[in-house]
Amino acid sequence: MTTNFIPSFKKQAGDVIESHTKDDFILKELVPLSCLFERNSKWMIEIDLPGVDKKDIKVTVTKGHVVVKAKLEESYKVSSHGHVATFESLKKAVEIPPHADIRKISAKFRNGILVITIPKIEFGKRIPVR
């Protein structure tokens, strides 16, 4: 990805994004934004994956984490203090929330956002209502 408009935006916002790019540089992969929502009987994790094709997304469940890795269609370049770094992929490991039924995890990708749905394990003893 290259741009003509970005330099003016970058000049304005570049230093603010520095701490996030530090994570990128340490991990050598871009770290996407994500959110966790609790919806009644399920957890939903949304991960922002711009510039990615569905076929290039890999979702794996490891011990306690959902790991998402995605290849960018176009490489992303970041210049900082005269150095240019090129990133080809995004990666994020999200801790699985409590009481999640990992056998029933599902994922959907729409408009560049990956939505991972994890149903909650149902607990408790049913009490009959008389």
Added chain:
Amino acid sequence: MISKNNLKSLKKIPKEPSVLLLGIPGPGLIGTLSVSYLVHALDMEIVGEIENLDTTPVVFIDGGEIFGPIRIYRSGSLYAVLSDMPIDYEMVVSFVESLIEFAQKNGIDMIIMPNGIQATEKDPNNIKTFGLSTDESLESIMYENEIPKFLTGMIAGPDATILSRMKNSSIPCLVLFTQCNFFFPDPESALNSIKTVSSIIKRDVDLTEFKKQMNYLRLQGRQLMEDTLNVLQQEKEAQKPPQIYK
């Protein structure tokens, strides 16, 4: 003999209204993305900044000059105030007072503030922008530009402070709430916001470059989005935005 000219019933030439665009980070980074692009596309020049010596955590150096994170741009009768950092409770009052003071000193007729509003199910083909004005005089602008009125809802955080201060000032303000993804930078919705603003200010804005950069902007805006949500999260405990993973 030289004949004498007479001026007869000369109509007053209407003055182009002075408009100030206000772009601050908020839901979906709509304000920042749209005003930032308008500044670029309309070739606006930096003319000043709003300085807060107590809370400015970052400065920008451009061509050897030091600029703060809240800068003022101008192109003719159009002004823009653009902030690269979220406006938190600590600084919002002094920020809005400085803004009103600047507007009054420079004869600003109206402030337009593009902003975002959460859409649970956003239809990319039908993104709506709602208008909320602090003065009745701006309702005709909403009508002319087919902007539906923001009728019911709640606005919290710094935006609420900005709105209430504006309401009690002499400068009319129109806030444009565009449906967006609250938690991620949303250039798709910002594009709609740019179209609405350009229609109000009657300036043609070429959107080609913006459309090309949408994915880039989403990646580039990650940290600013996270900082903005952290500010909103502190202030809107009652609404409980979702936990953001680091």
